Amino acid sequence: MSLSYLLRRILLVFLIIWSAATLNFFIPKITPRNPLREKLMEQASRSGYIPPGFEEMVKSYEKKFGLDQPVWKQYLTYMNDMAHFNLGYSISNFPKTVPELIGQAIWWTIGLLTATTLISFFLGTLLGALMAWSRSSFIFRQVVPSLLVLGAVPPFIVGLLLIYLVAFKWQLLPLGGAYDTTNLPTWDISFFLDILKHSILPALAFILTTAGGWAIGMRGMMVTVQGEDYMTFAEAKGLKNWRLFYKYAVRNALLPQITGLAISFSYIVGGSVLVESVFRYPGLGSLLATAIRQLDYFLIYGIVFILIVAIGIAMFIVDLIYPLLDPRIAYEGK
Amino acid sequence: MTVQSVSTQSLPLPARNGEVSGLRNALRYLRRNRQLAIGLGILVFLILFSGIGFFLVDKNTAYALGAPAGKAPSWEHPFGTDGQGRELLAVAVFGIWETLRIGFIAGLIGLGFGSFLGFSSAFFGGWYDVVVRWVVDVLLTVPGLLILVVIASTLDNKSFTLTRMALIIALTAWMGPARTVRAQVLTMRERPYVMMARLNGMNSWGIIFRELVPNLLPYLGASLVGSVTGAIFATVGLAGLGLGPLREPTIGVTIYWAMGQNALLRGMWWWLMMPILTTILMFVMLFLVSAGLDELANPRVRKTI
Amino acid sequence: MSDYALRVKELDVHYYTDAGIVKAANKVTFDLKPGERLGLVGESGSGKSTLALAILRMIKPPGRIAHGQIMLGDTDLTKLSEEEMRQARASQISMVPQGAMNSLNPVMRIQDQIIDSMLDHNLGLSKAEMVERANAALEAVELNLKVGRMYPHELSGGMKQRACIAISIAMSPQVIIADEPTSALDVVTQRQVMQTIGRLQESMGSAVILIGHDMGLMAQFVNRMAVMYAGSLAELGSVQDIFNHPLHPYTQMLIESLPVLGNRGVFKGIPGITPLLRDLPPGCVFNTRCPKVMDVCRQKAPVFKEYTPGHWAACHLHEK
Numbered sequence: 001m002s003l004s005y006l007l008r009r010i011l012l013v014f015l016i017i018w019s020a021a022t023l024n025f026f027i028p029k030i031t032p033r034n035p036l037r038e039k040l041m042e043q044a045s046r047s048g049y050i051p052p053g054f055e056e057m058v059k060s061y062e063k064k065f066g067l068d069q070p071v072w073k074q075y076l077t078y079m080n081d082m083a084h085f086n087l088g089y090s091i092s093n094f095p096k097t098v099p100e101l102i103g104q105a106i107w108w109t110i111g112l113l114t115a116t117t118l119i120s121f122f123l124g125t126l127l128g129a130l131m132a133w134s135r136s137s138f139i140f141r142q143v144v145p146s147l148l149v150l151g152a153v154p155p156f157i158v159g160l161l162l163i164y165l166v167a168f169k170w171q172l173l174p175l176g177g178a179y180d181t182t183n184l185p186t187w188d189i190s191f192f193l194d195i196l197k198h199s200i201l202p203a204l205a206f207i208l209t210t211a212g213g214w215a216i217g218m219r220g221m222m223v224t225v226q227g228e229d230y231m232t233f234a235e236a237k238g239l240k241n242w243r244l245f246y247k248y249a250v251r252n253a254l255l256p257q258i259t260g261l262a263i264s265f266s267y268i269v270g271g272s273v274l275v276e277s278v279f280r281y282p283g284l285g286s287l288l289a290t291a292i293r294q295l296d297y298f299l300i301y302g303i304v305f306i307l308i309v310a311i312g313i314a315m316f317i318v319d320l321i322y323p324l325l326d327p328r329i330a331y332e333g334k
Numbered sequence: 335m336t337v338q339s340v341s342t343q344s345l346p347l348p349a350r351n352g353e354v355s356g357l358r359n360a361l362r363y364l365r366r367n368r369q370l371a372i373g374l375g376i377l378v379f380l381i382l383f384s385g386i387g388f389f390l391v392d393k394n395t396a397y398a399l400g401a402p403a404g405k406a407p408s409w410e411h412p413f414g415t416d417g418q419g420r421e422l423l424a425v426a427v428f429g430i431w432e433t434l435r436i437g438f439i440a441g442l443i444g445l446g447f448g449s450f451l452g453f454s455s456a457f458f459g460g461w462y463d464v465v466v467r468w469v470v471d472v473l474l475t476v477p478g479l480l481i482l483v484v485i486a487s488t489l490d491n492k493s494f495t496l497t498r499m500a501l502i503i504a505l506t507a508w509m510g511p512a513r514t515v516r517a518q519v520l521t522m523r524e525r526p527y528v529m530m531a532r533l534n535g536m537n538s539w540g541i542i543f544r545e546l547v548p549n550l551l552p553y554l555g556a557s558l559v560g561s562v563t564g565a566i567f568a569t570v571g572l573a574g575l576g577l578g579p580l581r582e583p584t585i586g587v588t589i590y591w592a593m594g595q596n597a598l599l600r601g602m603w604w605w606l607m608m609p610i611l612t613t614i615l616m617f618v619m620l621f622l623v624s625a626g627l628d629e630l631a632n633p634r635v636r637k638t639i
Numbered sequence: 640m641s642d643y644a645l646r647v648k649e650l651d652v653h654y655y656t657d658a659g660i661v662k663a664a665n666k667v668t669f670d671l672k673p674g675e676r677l678g679l680v681g682e683s684g685s686g687k688s689t690l691a692l693a694i695l696r697m698i699k700p701p702g703r704i705a706h707g708q709i710m711l712g713d714t715d716l717t718k719l720s721e722e723e724m725r726q727a728r729a730s731q732i733s734m735v736p737q738g739a740m741n742s743l744n745p746v747m748r749i750q751d752q753i754i755d756s757m758l759d760h761n762l763g764l765s766k767a768e769m770v771e772r773a774n775a776a777l778e779a780v781e782l783n784l785k786v787g788r789m790y791p792h793e794l795s796g797g798m799k800q801r802a803c804i805a806i807s808i809a810m811s812p813q814v815i816i817a818d819e820p821t822s823a824l825d826v827v828t829q830r831q832v833m834q835t836i837g838r839l840q841e842s843m844g845s846a847v848i849l850i851g852h853d854m855g856l857m858a859q860f861v862n863r864m865a866v867m868y869a870g871s872l873a874e875l876g877s878v879q880d881i882f883n884h885p886l887h888p889y890t891q892m893l894i895e896s897l898p899v900l901g902n903r904g905v906f907k908g909i910p911g912i913t914p915l916l917r918d919l920p921p922g923c924v925f926n927t928r929c930p931k932v933m934d935v936c937r938q939k940a941p942v943f944k945e946y947t948p949g950h951w952a953a954c955h956l957h958e959k
Contacts, residue, residue: 012471012475019476023476023484027484134700149618149621149622152618152621154567154571154613156574157614157617160593161614164598164606168603169603175598229737229740230741230742230743230745232692232742233734233736233803233806234744235697236697237729237755237756238727238729238756238759239725239756243758243759247744248744251746252745252746255746263474263475266475269480270477270571273571277574278574278593295487297487301484304480304483304484307477307480308476308480311476312475326745326746327790327792328745
C-alpha cells in the first residue's frame, strides 16, 4: 500500500471528524436559543416558581460550561474536550455524563448495524451479480429484480410496516426493544436468543431496503465487466462457469462496490437513527430521539459527534481493506 | 461489435421540430421506458390527488381537534381519523403536497448550487477543484440527517415554517449533484465534440451551454430526482424524530404522533397506515423515475426492473 | 484421422436484433492443415472477429451459429455440448486476444491466470507440475519467470501480449486463432511478438489463423490468405496466388492500396464504405463498390468456388 494513499485516507478521516466537531460547535452558536437557560427555566417552571437566584444560577452554569469565555477560546477548549471525548453532562439525566449514556447505547447500534450491513452487502451484491450474469436462471434474471423496488423505501418505513404486520397483526415477533424487559438480563443462551428475536425485525427492515441498492450497483458493474476484453479471453481459456463468475466477473465488479460501502455509511447511520427509534431499540438512534424530545442539547451533540466519528473509522477500515483487493491501488499517486 | 450499437441508435432525445412531434416522441419513448412511465404516472396521480383534494376537504380538519378522534376508516372518514382528531384524508391531501413541495424546493436549490460547483470545479480545475472535491467528499460522509438534527434542534418550533424547513434541508442536498456533475463534466470534457468546439475557438461558457449542458440533461434530471429523494427522506425523517413544525399536517409529523401516541397499541392501525402507504408511494415513484432517467442517460446498461 | 486441423464449412453467423437479422458471417468455408498459417484479412466490421468467436463457439445471444460445420480434426464443434466445448477451448483450440492491454484479469497474478485454465481441464497434473508448465510457457514466450508473480498493471504492452500468448499455448492446442495480436503494439515489438508466435507454432506443430488488416505484414508471416468482405470470404489462396493473380476485384484493390516504396505520394484507397451487415445489398455484397460491377452482380450472389487448385474466389467475373 502506498504511503500517499494511506495519508490521504487519514487526512479524510481527520477532516470528517474535525468538521463534525466544528459544526457541532458553531451551529448552536448562531441561533438565538440558549439551551442552558431554557432547560433551567423549564425545570423552574415545572416546580411552579422562578427561584430568586435564577439569573445567578444560569451564570454559574454558563461559567461551568465555559460559556462566558471569548468564542475562539471556547472553540479551543471545546476541541480539546472533543479530542478527549469529554462530551459534558446530559441535561436531563444529570449527573450522568454524555459518554456514559452513549457507552450504554453504542454497542447495540454497532452490533445491529455491523451485522445487517454485512448481510445486506453480501446478499445484495450476490443477487445483483446473479441478475446480471448471462448464464443465471430465469428466477434471477426476471423475478428477483422486481424486489429491487423495496430499496426505494426508507428503512424505517419498512420497519413500521413490519411492526404492523409481523409484530402487531400476526404477533410473531416483539413490537420493539432489544430484549424482554420483564425478565432481568442474565447472560445465558435464552437471553441471547431473546436478543436475537428482538433484532430480527429491525435487521429485516434494514436488509430489505438496503440490499436492493447493493444489487443495483452490482448489476451495473457486472454488465460493464462482462463487456471487458478479459472476460472474452477468460471464456476462451475454457474456464468453468463458477470460476468465470467469481474469480473474473464478481471479483472485478466488487471493487466499486467496496468503495460504495465506504460512502454508504452515512446513509446507513442516518437511516439507523430512525429505525432504532421506530423499534425503540436501545441504541444511539433511540437515545438521540429521546434527547431531541427532552431538548438535551449536549446529548444530541455528543451522539451526532460520536456517530460521525464511527462513520469515519468504519470508512477508514474499508479503505484499508480495499488495497488488499485491488493490486493496482498500491501504484496510485506514484 | 457492430451489433451492440443497433439498439442505441434510435434514442429519441426531445425533438426540436415543433412541440407536437416532440410530445409524440416523448410518449412513444415512454412506452418503451416503462419505469419512467409508471413513475411519472404515480407523480401525476399524487399531484392530482392533492390538487383535487384541496377543493374537496376542509383544511381545518387536517389539524388536531378538527374532526372526531380515533374513527376507523369508513365512508365518512375514508382514511379514518387520528387519536387527536385529525381527518387523515385531509392530512394526506396536504401532507403529500407539502412533502413534495419541500422535496422539490430543497432538491432544486441543491441541484442548482451543486451543479454550479460541479461544473465550475471540473471545468476550471486547479486548487479550486481540489478544495471543492475535499469539501464534497467530507460532507458526503456526514449523514445529512444528523447535520439537520443539530440545526433543527437549535431552532424554535414556533419559528419553524415548512418553507424554512425546505431551505434548511437544501443545505444538505447539494453534495450529491456536485459530485455527479463534476464527474460527468470531467468525462465529457475529454470527448471529441468538446475538443472540436475548443479547437474551433468556442469559449468556456459557450462550450458549457452549447455542448455540455444538452448532454448532461439526463444526468441533471437523475441528480434532481436524487436530491429530491434525499430531501423527502430528510423531511419525513426529521419530523418522525420530532423536529420541525409539529403542528402542521405533514406525513412525517403524522408518523411522529402515531408512534408517540402508541397508535398500534390503541388499535388505531389506520393512523400509521396512511403515512406508511403514502410514503411508499412517493419513494417508489422517485425510484422509478430515477431508474427511468438512468436508462435514458445510459441506454446500454439495462436497468429495467 | 483427418488430414486437416480445422475445416469450416458454410458457416453462417446471424444476430437476431430488433432492427432485423444481422448476417455477420455468410457461408464461410475454408480449411487449415496442421502446421499451416492462414491469414484472414478484411476491413473493420467485415466479420473477422465474429468468425474467430464463432469458431470457438463464443457467439452471444442475440447472435448464434445459424448453419454450418466446424470440424476440429474429426469432431464437429457445433455438435458438442457446452461442457465438451468448454473442455476443447484452450486445450485444443485457443485464442490469442485482440486487446492485450485489457485481456488479462487485473486482480490476478499472471501465473495464476495460466494455471487456472489448466485447473479446469482435467489434465491430471499436480499443482507443482502446473506451476512448472506455467513457467515453461512463460519461458517459451521469452518472459522472465518473475513475471509470473506480477500483476498485469506492472507489465508493458508487449509483455502483456506475451503473457496472453503464454496462456494460449500452455496446453499446446492444435489450432491457435490470433485476433490482431499485435495491433496495440509498436512496430518493433510487433515483429518480435509475431516471431515468437511463429516459433512456438512450428515447435508445437499447431495451425494458426492470423486475423488482421495489414496485408503487407501478414504476407511475410502466413502461407495462405483469406480475404473477407462484409461477412463473406471474397478470395482464398496461397500468398503467391493472392498477390500475383488476385481474382476478386476487392483483393486487387486491397493490394493496390498497399504503400509501395519508391512510389511515394501515390496512395490508392478503395472508394465507398463497407455496407452495414444488417443491410446488405442483394446479389454480391461488394457490388456497391466494385469497379467491374455487372448486372448479374446485383441479382445473384456469386458462389465461393475453387478456380485453380487451392485458389478460391466468389466473383461472377470468373464464372463461365
